[in-house]
Amino acid sequence: EVQLVESGGGLVQPGGSLRLSCAASGFTFSNSWMTWVRQLPGKGLEWVANIKQDGTEKNYVDSVKGRFTISRDNAKNSLYLQMNSLRVEDTAVYYCARGSGWIYPWGQGTLVTVSS
Amino acid sequence: EIVLTQSPGTLSLSPGERATLSCRASQSVTSNYLAWYQQKPGQPPRLLIYGASSRATGIPDRFSGSGSGTDFTLTISRLEPEDFAVYYCQQYGSSPRTFGQGTKVEI
Numbered sequence: 001e002v003q004l005v006e007s008g009g010g011l012v013q014p015g016g017s018l019r020l021s022c023a024a025s026g027f028t029f030s031n032s033w034m035t036w037v038r039q040l041p042g043k044g045l046e047w048v049a050n051i052k053q054d055g056t057e058k059n060y061v062d063s064v065k066g067r068f069t070i071s072r073d074n075a076k077n078s079l080y081l082q083m084n085s086l087r088v089e090d091t092a093v094y095y096c097a098r099g100s101g102w103i104y105p106w107g108q109g110t111l112v113t114v115s116s
Numbered sequence: 117e118i119v120l121t122q123s124p125g126t127l128s129l130s131p132g133e134r135a136t137l138s139c140r141a142s143q144s145v146t147s148n149y150l151a152w153y154q155q156k157p158g159q160p161p162r163l164l165i166y167g168a169s170s171r172a173t174g175i176p177d178r179f180s181g182s183g184s185g186t187d188f189t190l191t192i193s194r195l196e197p198e199d200f201a202v203y204y205c206q207q208y209g210s211s212p213r214t215f216g217q218g219t220k221v222e223i
Binding site for chain 1: 117149151153159160161162163166167172204206208211212213214215216217218
């Protein structure tokens, strides 16, 4: 069974940092593009970033460029999102998902709250 | 970036009725690279349709997708109680990938 489990969310002050992790199982992680998507509280979905199988290509939405870094460790079947200079408007549930185009499946998400 | 506009915002229907959801893109979606997702409260989105009209694995055939260019439609032929949810379209023909704002299908 394909499974994605996010961790690392929590409460952080504006300007702070947080690192999200996503543990993957049930598929060949090293063969898959991976994506982070976020959902603001009670709102819609926003694509955040994706990363190629070997980590050589990364793409970001403009609102996080220069602040967030997506990375992966294929030996550990893990995906990461390093989030720096966090803003109140980054408060959201962050989902890890498999794929670059259509994305499937999705993890259950981890909540990031940016507040003073 | 491609902006996707979904309509209506809310669709009020009864079980057994037909639901027609629209997704309009601000510019043509490359190769009709458009997907549809269903999301229920407290759950992550679930992929329904990709490539505008291909059903994902395990999706019932009452769900169908159509359209091309800038206009796409998700149709649920006969609503089942478990179909009441929020539906999102997403384009993946260009970067950044973008989502529509969602259509809520309610009883």
